[in-house]
Each structure stands twice: as C-alpha cells, then as structure tokens.
Amino acid sequence: MKVIAxxxxxxxxxxxxxxxxxNGVVEQTIKLNPHVSKSGSILEQGTTIVLPDLIPVTQELKMINLWD
Structure with missing residues (x-):
C-alpha cells in the first residue's frame, strides 16, 4: 500500500x-523507504510512502451494537 504524506x-x-x-510498524516502514530516514522527522508534503502489508485499522475493528 502506498500513501502520500x-x-x-x-x-x-x-x-x-x-x-x-x-510498535514494529514504523521500523518496517523505514526498511521499505530508506530515502525517508535520511530526510529528518517531518516528511515533505507529497512524499510517497510504501507501507508494509498489514491490515489497516478500519478493516481490523468490528463494531458491536449493544441494542440490536
């Protein structure tokens, strides 16, 4: 997955x-984007970042309705 900063x-x-x-995700992301670790802590707007293959939080969470 790629995102734009x-x-x-x-x-x-x-x-x-x-x-x-x-935890653990930032380290994997740095390995996938070696050009970013040299640029400092704040990314330049528009920088393309490659993310590791993990499940995004929106797909991982399940909603529970208490009053069904």
Whole structure:
C-alpha cells in the first residue's frame, strides 16, 4: 500500500493513522523507504510512502451494537 504524506506528517503519524499502532510498524516502514530516514522527522508534503502489508485499522475493528 502506498500513501502520500500530508503537510507536517511523520512516519509514526502515518502508521498510527493507517494501522492504529506504531510498535514494529514504523521500523518496517523505514526498511521499505530508506530515502525517508535520511530526510529528518517531518516528511515533505507529497512524499510517497510504501507501507508494509498489514491490515489497516478500519478493516481490523468490528463494531458491536449493544441494542440490536
């Protein structure tokens, strides 16, 4: 999966927004994007980031209705 960095995005913010966690995901993302680790902590707007193959948080969560 590829995402485009917004203004003031960081790798950990992107991982949190997409996967709902950062532990282990940021390290995998840095390995997939070696050009990013050299650029500093805040990404340039429009930078393409390749994310690891994990299930995004929107697909992982299941909604439970208490009053069905």
């Amino acid at each position: 917004n203004q003031h995005d960081t790798l950990d913010l992107i991982c949190w927004r997409v996967f709902g966690k950062t």
